[in-house]
Every structure is written in C-alpha cells, then in structure tokens.
Amino acid sequence: MIKVCILGAGKVGSHFIKECINxxxxxxxxxxxxxxxxxxxxxxxxxxxxxxxxxxxxxxxxICLADDVIKTLDLSSLKGLVVHTSGTKPYQxxxxxxxxxxxxxxxxxxxxxxxxxxxxxxxxxxxxxDLELLFKLANAISTKVQVLxxxxxxxxxxxxxxxxxxxxxxxxxAYDLCKKQKIDFTFLQPLLQETFLKTQVLPPHIAQxxxxxxxxxxxxxxxxxxxTGLDKEIxxxxxxxxxxxxxxxx
Amino acid sequence: MIKVCILGAGKVGSHFIKECINxxxxxxxxxxxxxxxxxxxxxxxxxxxxxxxxxxxxxxxxICLADDVIKTLDLSSLKGLVVHTSGTKPYQxxxxxxxxxxxxxxxxxxxxxxxxxxxxxxxxxxxxxDLELLFKLANAISTKVQVLxxxxxxxxxxxxxxxxxxxxxxxxxAYDLCKKQKIDFTFLQPLLQETFLKTQVLPPHIAQxxxxxxxxxxxxxxxxxxxTGLDKEIxxxxxxxxxxxxxxxx
Numbered sequence: 001m002i003k004v005c006i007l008g009a010g011k012v013g014s015h016f017i018k019e020c021i022n023x024x025x026x027x028x029x030x031x032x033x034x035x036x037x038x039x040x041x042x043x044x045x046x047x048x049x050x051x052x053x054x055x056x057x058x059x060x061x062x063i064c065l066a067d068d069v070i071k072t073l074d075l076s077s078l079k080g081l082v083v084h085t086s087g088t089k090p091y092q093x094x095x096x097x098x099x100x101x102x103x104x105x106x107x108x109x110x111x112x113x114x115x116x117x118x119x120x121x122x123x124x125x126x127x128x129x130d131l132e133l134l135f136k137l138a139n140a141i142s143t144k145v146q147v148l149x150x151x152x153x154x155x156x157x158x159x160x161x162x163x164x165x166x167x168x169x170x171x172x173x174a175y176d177l178c179k180k181q182k183i184d185f186t187f188l189q190p191l192l193q194e195t196f197l198k199t200q201v202l203p204p205h206i207a208q209x210x211x212x213x214x215x216x217x218x219x220x221x222x223x224x225x226x227x228t229g230l231d232k233e234i235x236x237x238x239x240x241x242x243x244x245x246x247x248x249x250x
Numbered sequence: 251m252i253k254v255c256i257l258g259a260g261k262v263g264s265h266f267i268k269e270c271i272n273x274x275x276x277x278x279x280x281x282x283x284x285x286x287x288x289x290x291x292x293x294x295x296x297x298x299x300x301x302x303x304x305x306x307x308x309x310x311x312x313i314c315l316a317d318d319v320i321k322t323l324d325l326s327s328l329k330g331l332v333v334h335t336s337g338t339k340p341y342q343x344x345x346x347x348x349x350x351x352x353x354x355x356x357x358x359x360x361x362x363x364x365x366x367x368x369x370x371x372x373x374x375x376x377x378x379x380d381l382e383l384l385f386k387l388a389n390a391i392s393t394k395v396q397v398l399x400x401x402x403x404x405x406x407x408x409x410x411x412x413x414x415x416x417x418x419x420x421x422x423x424a425y426d427l428c429k430k431q432k433i434d435f436t437f438l439q440p441l442l443q444e445t446f447l448k449t450q451v452l453p454p455h456i457a458q459x460x461x462x463x464x465x466x467x468x469x470x471x472x473x474x475x476x477x478t479g480l481d482k483e484i485x486x487x488x489x490x491x492x493x494x495x496x497x498x499x500x
Contacts, residue, residue, distance in 0.1 A: 011459070068468060088469050106441055107459045112448060118440045146437070155431040156438075158473050163424035163438050164445045165460030166488045167417035172454030172495060174413035181405040187355065187396070188406075188413050189450065190368045194357055195414045196446035200439065202361060204422035209261070209357045210415030218318060219338050223408050230491045237487055238416045241480045245422060 001027040002137050005058035005080075007073075009033045011108040012085055013064030017042070019116045025140035030056050060137055062102065063094070070094060081130050083123075087157030090150045091126055100125035100134050103153055104142075107164045116141045122148040122156065170238075173231055205245055212242035251277040252387050255308035255330075257323075259283045261358040262335055263314030267292070269366050275390035280306050310387055312352065313344070320344060331380050333373075337407030340400045341376055350375035350384050353403055354392075357414045366391045372398040372406065420488075423481055455495055462492035 004026050006016055013033075020028035030047040032055060033039045039048045047056060052073055055061070063070055063084040070084050075096040082096035091099040105120040121138040123145060125131045131147070138145040148156070171192065178185045198207040211219040220239060227235055254270050256263055259281060270278035280297040282305060283289045289298045297306060302323055305311070313320055313334040320334050321343040332346035341349040355370040371388040373395060375381045381397070388395040398406070421442065428435045448457040461469040470489060477485055 066464075067466060088472055105437065107444055107448070107457075109448065109452065109457055109459065111452060111456075114444070118443075120437050120440060144437075144440070152431055152433060154472075155427055155476070156433055158476055159424040159427040159433070159438060160441055161460055161473065161485075162420045162427070164441050165458065165462060165492070166423075166484070167420040167442075168445055168448070168454050168458055169488050169492050169495075170412045170417040170420060171449050172458065173416075173491070174409040175454050176495075177405055177409040177412070181402055183402060183406055183409070185453075187370050187394075188409060190370060190394070191356055191410055191414050192417075192446060192449055193368075194364070195418055196442060198357070198359065198362060198418070199421050199442055202359065203435075204418050204425050206361075207357075207359055208415065208418055208422065209359065210411055212415060214316075216317060222338055222404075223411065226405070226408055230487065230494060234416075234484075234487055234491060235411075237480065237484055238419050241423070241484060242415070242419050244480060245419075245426075 001025060002060060002133070002140070003027050003029045003058040004137070005030040005032065005055060005061045006064060007032040007052075007061060008064035009038045010064065010066075011110055012104070014038075014110060015108050015114055015116070016062060016064055016085075019141055021046075023140055026137070029058050059133060061096075081125070081133055083125075083134060087160065088154055091124060098125075098127065098130050100130055101150075101153065102134060102138060103148075103157070105156065105160060107160075107168075117143050120144040120146060122146055122153050124148060124150065124153070173234070208242060208246070210242070212239040213246055215243065251275060252310060252383070252390070253277050253279045253308040254387070255280040255282065255305060255311045256314060257282040257302075257311060258314035259288045260314065260316075261360055262354070264288075264360060265358050265364055265366070266312060266314055266335075269391055271296075273390055276387070279308050309383060311346075331375070331383055333375075333384060337410065338404055341374065348375075348377065348380050350380055351400075351403070352384060352388060353398075353407070355406065355410060357410075357418075367393050370394040370396060372396055372403050374398060374400065374403070423484070458492060458496070460492070462489040463496050465493065 004020050006013055020026045031039045032049050036050050058080050061082040067086045067089050071093040075082050078096055081098045082094050083100040083102045087103050091101050101124040103122040119142050121142045123134050123138050125134055175185050254276050256266055270276045278296055281289045282299050286300050308330050311332040317336045317339050325332050325346040328346055331348045332344050333350040333352045337353050341351050351374045353372040369392050371392045373384050373388050375384055425435050
C-alpha cells in the first residue's frame with residue numbers, strides 16, 4: 001500500500017480524501033488543513049493536523065491547496081515525494097526535496113460525486129526515479145494517466161477553462177434567460193446533450209450551427225435587441241469568433 | 251395518416267424527411283426544394299418539385315427553409331395548414347390561409363443521426379381549431395411537445411444560441427488550443443461529460459468552477475499572456491461575466 005498524506009480539504013482535496021479512503025491500494029495516513037473544523041469528521045480513523053511541522057511519514061504528500069499557497073509551505077524536511085495538483089504551477093514552487101505534479105483534468109464540485117477512474121491524471125516528477133511511485137499511485141486512482149511536461153499541462157489547463165468553465169457560463173446565461181421568462185430550463189436538456197455528444201464524433205468547428213455561422217444577420221440583430229450589458233457584448237464577440245473560425249484552416 | 255409536404259431539404263428539412271419516411275403515422279406526399287439535385291434521391295417513391303405552384307394536396311406543409319425565405323413564398327392557394335420551423339419568425343410571415351409554427355429545439359447536423367423522440371417541439375397556430383392537427387403531428391414525432399407563444403419561443407431560441415452554439419464555440423477554442431500543442435482533444439472528454447452532466451443536477455451558476463469564480467488573478471493573468479486576438483477578448487469578457495454573476499440573485 002502507498003501511504004498518502006493529503007494537504008487541503010477543499011473541492012479537490014475532499015474528493016481525493018474520499019478516493020483514498022475507499023481505494024484498496026492507498027493508505028490515507030494523515031490530513032492537513034489550515035483549520036481543523038472541515039476535517040474533524042475524519043479524526044476517529046485518520047490523523048488530522050493544522051500544522052505542517054506535524055506531518056507524519058508518508059510515501060506521497062498530495063497538496064490540494066490554492067495555487068498561491070503552494071510556495072508558502074516549508075516542506076523541506078519531509079522524506080517522501082511531494083506533489084501538487086495545480087494545472088498552472090510548476091513543481092519548482094514546492095519547497096521539498098522530491099517534487100512533482102499530479103494534475104487531475106476535471107472540474108470538482110463538493111456537491112457532486114465523481115468517479116476518479118475516468119479522470120485523466122497528468123503527472124510529472126523532478127527526478128526520473130520518483131516517476132514510478134507517482135505512476136503507481138495515479139494508476140491506482142484512474143485508468144487515464146499521462147506523463148505531461150509543464151508547458152503542455154499549462155495549455156491543457158487553459159483549454160479546460162474554455163471547454164468547461166466558459167461553456168458552463170454560456171449555459172448559465174441560457175439558464176438565466178429562461179428563468180426570467182419562466183421557461184423550464186430542462187426543456188433545453190436534449191439540446192445540451194446533443195451539443196455534448198457531437199463533440200465526441202465531430203470537431204467543434206464542424207459541428208457548429210446557429211445564426212452566426214449561417215451569417216443570418218436578421219436573427220443576430222433581433223437577438224442583440226433582446227440583450228443588454230455583458231450578455232450583449234459576449235453575444236457580439238462569440239458571434240465574431242464563430243464567423244472568423246469558419247473556413248479557417250488550422 | 252397525416253399527409254405531409256416538406257419544403258426544403260437542408261439540415262432541418264433532411265432530418266424531417268427521414269423522420270416522415272420512417273414514421274407510421276405520417277405520409278410524406280411531396281418534397282419541394284429550390285433545386286432538384288439534393289432531393290432526386292427520393293424521386294422514385296415521393297413526388298419532388300422545385301416549383302411552389304406545383305404543390306399537391308397535403309394536411310400539413312412544413313417549411314424548413316432559411317428564415318428570410320419564408321415571407322417570399324406565395325402559398326395562399328394551399329388548402330392545408332402551413333407551418334414554419336423557425337425559432338425567431340412569427341407565423342405572420344407565412345403567406346397562407348392557415349398558419350402556424352413547429353419549432354424543433356435542437357441543433358441539426360447533416361452528418362449526425364438524430365432521435366426525434368427526444369427533441370422538444372414548440373407549436374403554435376393562428377386558429378385554435380388547427381392546433382389539434384399540429385399537436386397530433388408533433389406527438390407522432392416527439393414525446394416532448396409544448397404549445398408556446400411567439401415571444402417565449404424567441405427567448406427560448408436566444409437561450410439555445412448561448413447553450414448550444416456558444417458553448418460549442420468555447421469547446422472549439424479548446425479544441426484549437428489542443429491541436430496547436432499536439433494534445434489529444436479526447437483527453438478533455440471526461441471533463442466535457444462532467445460539465446454536461448452537472449447541468450442536469452445543478453444550476454450552472456452553482457456548478458461554476460475555475461480561476462474566474464475563485465478570483466485567482468495570477469492564473470487569469472497567466473492565461474491572458476498565452477492568448478491573442480478574439481480568444482483573449484473572450485477570455486476577459488467571460489471571466490468578467492462569471493465574476494459579476496457570482497453572488498447575484500436572479
């Protein structure tokens with residue numbers, strides 16, 4: 001079994017805690033959090049602490065804290081591999097002897113259960129002989145493990161912001177428009193499902209439909225009349241983006 | 251059986267043609283298209299024409315043509331219900347005695363098969379006694395039929411543009427970023443799936459994650475450095491939109 005210590009019990013940390021507790025290959029030996037309150041529920045079965053100088057021995061320390069916190073921790077006395085879970089930070093921000101990254105390419109909500117088996121894990125270590133251990137840990141959690149250097153991980157993270165955060169915001173604007181008109185948002189679900197399913201069989205620029213790509217200016221104008229503020233600006237800009245991409249070769 | 255004549259064999263029309271051919275309640279008696287070439291494949295079993303003065307008798311004429319073409323057609327001599335499939339145009343643009351709308355709330359791609367049973371159909375007729383026939387036709391095609399007035403249909407169509415066309419463009423930008431970096435886009439599929447599944451259980455503003463909602467300015471700045479042109483402008487504006495929506499009550 002791989003002894004794991006998790007630092008942080010936020011969105012990402014709490015999902016990793018649950019995974020470690022239920023995973024037969026992993027042994028969760030300790031949880032660190034800045035405040036004890038959120039991790040007190042685990043105190044009967046697992047060591048908990050709010051002091052990084054009290055960390056016990058583990059094979060892997062998994063930092064699930066805000067990006068900017070990583071470099072503020074002094075973990076230089078630890079004997080074990082210390083990895084963070086950030087999509088954007090280099091492992092160099094970790095103050096430890098053995099360092100690496102385990103970036104889960106997924107969006108975490110506390111409210112929703114997640115099956116880690118399907119979550120792509122991008123891993124990287126400073127020293128080659130640490131890679132085997134991290135690979136073993138990642139493989140115990142997910143079927144989709146990939147070694148990825150920092151520069152590619154950064155681009156993947158940026159792509160994920162568009163694919164997930166920004167497409168979610170587009171659905172959010174749709175949700176708010178429906179709510180204001182007292183239209184049931186579930187009426188849009190088959191369309192959302194189709195939108196998602198299409199990305200599995202067609203590149204998005206091929207699957208693109210709507211007034212923008214049809215250059216249907218009458219409909220575009222009618223839509224703009226109904227919008228105000230940021231929604232209107234977004235409508236204009238994304239319409240422009242669809243039209244510019246149309247026909248372009250990458 | 252309901253005798254149907256379909257006008258137009260584009261993205262929407264071709265899906266309705268296939269549906270009518272396979273639907274036991276519907277009898278496709280004729281297909282009109284501006285040019286005969288795309289509908290010649292049907293000529294052995296169904297009447298085809300490129301002249302609206304040659305339309306034969308049917309119960310329902312289904313206009314699946316570009317929005318701006320609707321009002322250019324003189325269908326005033328037809329004895330039957332004439333409906334268009336536009337999300338934005340009022341039935342008043344149809345030049346016919348009996349008029350209505352059958353708006354399918356779905357994104358149509360010629361390349362991809364569609365199960366009409368799950369497609370919400372929004373219907374409306376000028377005269378109340380035409381509604382029964384249109385309802386019968388719509389029910390034969392889909393399990394999700396709803397009577398919707400023009401103003402609500404317009405808002406739904408606008409919401410659909412954000413939910414489908416614009417979220418698809420966000421995935422398109424992600425696809426292009428991956429392609430430029432030679433990262434396999436399928437690596438993002440579990441994230442896309444989770445993004446879509448979340449909309450079924452959480453309102454999008456509750457499901458929202460990412461640097462924008464965390465107000466993680468360091469990551470936002472790092473992302474902006476990596477972007478240019480419209481992608482950069484979209485990043486700024488959608489980030490602003492996420493932050494503004496956060497905490498707002500509707």
